Amino acid sequence: MSHTPPRTSTVIGCTLLVIALGVGVTSCGSDGNPLSAAPYDAADQIAFNGPSGDGRKADPDKPLEVTTEDSDGRITDVTARDAAGRYVAGELSADGTRWHSTSPLAANARYTVRVSTEDEDGAPGRKVLTFDTSRPTTKKLTVTFGPRAGKYGVGQPITAELSSPVKDGKQRAIVESALKVDSIPAVKGAWHWVDDKKLHYRPMEYWPTHATVQARSNLEGIKISDRLRGGAAKPLTITTGDRVVAVTDASTHQMTVYRNGEVIRQIPVTTGKPGYDTRNGVKVVLAKEGTVRMTSASIGASDFYDLTVHHSVRVTNSGEYVHAAPWSTGSQGYANVSHGCTGMSPGNAAWFYDTISEGDIVEVVNSGGDTMAPFGNGFGDWNLPWKKWRTGSALVGGTPDGPSPAERARLRPQNV
Template identity: 75%
Template sequence: MNHDEPFRGIGARTAVGCTLLLTALGVGVAACSSDDHSLSAEPYDAADQIAFNGPDEDGKKADPDKPLEVTAEDDDGRITDVTALDATGRYVAGELSADGTRWHSTSPLAANAHYKVRVSTEDEDGAPGRKTFTFTTGKPVTQKRLGVTFGPKTGEYGVGQPITAKLNKPVRDKAQRAVVERALKVDSTPAAQGAWHWVDDKELHYRPKEYWPAHAVVQVRSNLEGIKISDRLWGGKSKPLKLTTGDSVIAVTDAASHTMTVYKNDEVIKEIPVTTGKPGFDTRNGVKVVLGKEYFVRMRSATVGISEGSSDSYDLPVYYATRVTWSGEYVHAAPWSVGSQGSANVSHGCTGMSTGNAEWFFDTVREGDVVKVINSAGNTMETFGNGFGEWNLDWDKWRGGSALVAGDPQGPSSEEAARLRPQSV
């Protein structure tokens, strides 16, 4: 999960007295000295050491485009801690120098936001001082806003369901992507390590390192509102998302043994004889995620480029169809191939089974459940563009697609995904 925490800096004691200069977003500050302070369990009032002459003035607001800065001008004291957060609870990340003479913000401030800042000091005798102040930032000059739409819809899903974040405007610069990504928060209970991956300039996907825990609660939100992304683009409002996971249901189809084994919470609950794609129409290997279920689908060979009159042409009513790719790969009832199920691969790419088994499978799985194919001669499922193939990237390559991880993104882009095709049987 992503968490922004305030920077805490603790250092050695120095000399007596401390003069602090506070500059928020380019606002100047006055300086003043203090007398010696005796040791005390409670922080003394450091108001005389800190002056803030911008946001305190009537009608004046701080510029969100400039950093917040706190400095100790003299050699007689040090800053030990600066904590800044806005009214929504967003912390401002910052860095404190090793000698405690300067703290500055390293994350952007939000526009049109109210901030509370606490500055802690220390004199040579170890006596702590503290000053708390507030200020408000102004509105950005630009009116362009970056909106984020999270997916899927609120509901219950399988443990393989990725989170999607679609942007209403493209973000190409890596530094700007980092600002966006840092503000997109995903929290799950139980906790699960995860990361965002940029699919393209307008879309990110999030998945855990492993599948989601069963019966987890996943909450997704954006902290971008009011945050500067570029000179002409600021974060806008976004609707949060909450979803839950059900039991862990994972179906593994072995194309070589013509068998599907279905696991529920790591226990085998059913083994099903199946048929998969024949040579030339081999079923994709790898992990796919259930995209939806359709009781009836009419499947025609013309939609996958097979001409009428060919020995491979077909036009069939198909029942209990569980979709795993947008190009038309399903797990479905195939009563016409029952004689081959469990012994041969005769389909045009789908996983076929008896009507009774297909009905059971249809009723057992939900959107987001995992369907994995092994030992097929087919290509590996596309990472993006034809459903959810995210799980086919190893963790290091997945993290390589994050703007917050050093190095260039790795793994196939959406443009590299294969051309989509309609239904096959």
């Protein structure tokens, strides 16, 4: 088989380039063994009917093909890559008479093709070809990575927002295979399609502490569909800090805060009362918002309140916070009296606010509430087991696992 070096995945190829490789004159070394000979120049035996220095450019939507028409010779290896170092995947027939591309060429790119041949006596031949592909005339798909560059907790997912929806499974595979996430130290991770325009990436477990995580796209110029090609994307780099995890047990009314696996504080708390039960599950800190006005009108609560709340840490889009609750200090550690938030004393809230960071983990257990939805209400990504997370990858063959309309309807706001 042809040796195909690592390359970016994409779809189909360039103008039909047929390279007819004839049989060269046997070139032997001084010892008469053809295998000891230096490769001969196969230029006189190659017919190349693609662009050949006349100013024309290859159509990137057509496959690249290399053939030999002489039954006494065969192709032994073909490599094709562009100036950015991206290889084109290909397959070589068992008899060595034909090689064709199985991944697409990029538009507006320069390619170098190296062909190795062998004649009937085993003498090696070599030929190097170069050609340019034409510019795309289709719409560009751009990618915006998130969050913003900076330092985060170990629970922070990487997001990719697409400029246009991608619904087809094969097209999703092209897009996903070009979105790269690397970390130092290295960990196993995967993309998950949240919907037609958004993907999330997370490791199998939380990111390592003090890691550097980089996201980039290799989509530029790659054909996704007849009317859609990849555009440029700005890469993203984030770093992680310590592993800070705050676990609230709603049945014992206690929050235990861990740093790198060690308990650093236990805090009496109150969580949601019946009818406003705090959601169970893992939540990623979305923002440290400080002072926030919270009202009953925002969630349609029957009992009126309008409060200015300090040291507010948001954990859902619908309004669930961890915050100071001086009005409920008598219940903290004993009863659940809030409208869904986790409340604590002003002193403990100030400490928590100074300790926690965006991307850190806040987990709730033993509440009467539903489990935090994976998507649509913040980052509930870690509530999906790894096996189920992987089903949301187009490369695995799964389907998106976002919330259904009924699930979205249950995402009512919570406050205080």
